[in-house]
Amino acid sequence: MHTKEKTYECNECGKSFRGKSDLSVNQRIHTGEKPYECSICGKTFSGKSHLSVHHRTHTGERPHECRRCxxxxxxxxxxxxHQRTHTGEKPYKCNEYGKAFTEKSPLITHQRIHTGERPYECSDCGKAFSKKSTLIKHHRIHTGGNPMSVANVGKFFM
Incomplete structure (x- = not known):
């Protein structure tokens, strides 16, 4: 006899989780609460596991090894x-033309070709772009060649 696993649903986004702790981490994303602080650099995180993964940037620990290379x-x-470079797997496909990607984020960027979405707007002239990198390159016309000048760096990360 199978018993139905108890799940916990987030009231904010509707996602379901197997454990209360996973739900708590998800809820912190909505509240912005980040109670776990890196003792080395002070960066804060919503979940303990996120802090553990971050800590590896300081220690250089790389516990996940590719068996092929x-x-x-x-x-x-x-x-x-990385393993998809060996297998050729591209699980993220564009519904319009079938172009496939190894990761989700390039698919989302690609889909903006079809939707016309341009979420990155220049704070100086209002011109909008589909990619953040294109906005940064464009911004050089306003900064005299240095898109990341001290006066402008905050504009990209608000």
Missing amino acids: GKAFGEKSTLIV
Whole structure:
């Protein structure tokens, strides 16, 4: 006889979680609460596991190794994406033309070609772009060649 696993649903976004602790971490994303602080650099995180993964940036620990080539990674998700270079797997496909990607974020950027979405707007002239990198390159016309000048760096990360 199978018993139905109890799940916990977030009232904010509707996602379901197997454990209360996973729900708590998700809820902190909505509230902005980040109670876990890195003792080395002071960066804060919403979940203990996120802090543990971050800590590897300081220690250089890379526990996830590719069995094919031996390259090691700090995060399992990065290893999974890397393994696709060996398998050729591209699980993220564009519904319009079938173009495939190894990761979700390039698919989202690609889909902006079809939707016309341009979420990155220049704070100086109002011109909008589909990619953040294109906005940064564009911004050089306003900064005299240095898009990351001290006066302008905050405009990109608000």
